[in-house]
Amino acid sequence: MLITRPSPAGDNLVKQLINLGKEAWHLPLIHCYPSKELSLLIKKLNLLSNEDLVFIISQNAINYAHQWLSISRLFWPSKLKYYSIGRSSGLLMNKLTGLSVNFPKNGESSENLLLLPTLTNIHGKRALILQGKNGRKKLGNVLKKRGVKVEYCECYYRKQINYNGEEQGNRMIKLGINTLVVTSGEMLKQLYYLLPKNHRKSWLICCKLIVVSNRLAYIAKRLGWKDIVMAKTANNKDLIKLLLNI
Template identity: 45%
Template sequence: MNILVTRPSPAADQLVSRLRSYGQAAWAFPLIEFTPGSQLDLLPSRLDALRSNDLVFILSQHAVHYANPAITQVGKTWPASLNYYAIGRSTALAMHAVSGRQITWPHEQEISEVLIQLPELQQVAGRKALILRGNGGRELLGETLHNRGAQVEFIECYQRCAKHYHGAEEGRRWRDRGIDTLVVTSGEMLQQLYALFPVIDRDAWLLHCRLVVVSERLATLARDLGWANVCVAGGADNDALLRALDLYS
């Protein structure tokens, strides 16, 4: 395999390093990068406004990376009286490492559709739910909690910014390197990857690559765009991606 990893740094570089240790040809090609969010200064007061047994949702490791300094820099800690949820294992571990709190996450599959099926989230009427995320993103979690009677608020902890590349030049570069496997971890990046390259590169090369994604929702989007060989990893962390590539167990 010749593998192109499109997830952001540093996770892309870490995955490429591990792939190369298994003897694979792999390159990092991050499609987005991150900057601090516009609402970080609101986070301490929003946490203070939560009551015992209210809910905090952390939707990515990047939210942890930017949110925790916003808390510690004003001399605060993550309240022990709240219930914390993460979208996946890696995010849960990152949040636990900085907060010391117990973090619940969906073990079956690391997606919002599974998170909202957790038994403890079925009866949330009258409780506040603070969702820590990036700019934009899916609304499924917030809408579901709202429909169940929770008072939902979002905090933009970081912003995703598209990295700019010259599509024709990149198409020639990756075709010359024989890329035949792509790793994509979000719908936003999948759309960006598809739109980046000229039609000739999409038809002759890109859509013929094996595509590794992290959810059935992304697999459906990929097939709608024209990919035929699509593999769904069991999670979005690098261990799960390596397992999907049949390189790690």
């Protein structure tokens, strides 16, 4: 199977799968870098008052934000309420800071997060959303409709890794890869258009595709995939549980 998610999560997933007796290879499609906007993080946190909200969109967001605060020798304000899109980012935030983090128990999406009862009566609050460059705006838009003043902080940005498509296609076919793990629409499209047309039709879309959201499954169907399996979340633990049984 081929794991496309970036390091370090992708590396860790491959290592765990190999240790469990599975054949797995890593082809990271993007690399993440800290954003210049991190320099505004402290100022934006200081604008928040008691019981205001901080939202963590991904593990990368919390990793880069926490790293910035640590370098500045500052701590996350304990007076705020912290939320994360999913369990993995919430547990990471808790591990790094010791703070309590709220997250949906079922699913890892803005839709699931917005169903939390504590986010229903929040008119007049301020919110800071920690995300990557060009992050989806649905969370912020719904919060604004609920009367929240929303600010964003871009904590990191992604850059595509350039590969020789024909060379990689030949290598993956030779390895006998028949299962792909892709955790974002951006990476799925990148993988699809990376490969020459003959590899797409004869091999790529014939592989079993593991995705982590309905949105991603929809994109895959539009590109031509038929054998699509939905993982519970993008967390490595859930992915391993699924991959060991296919």
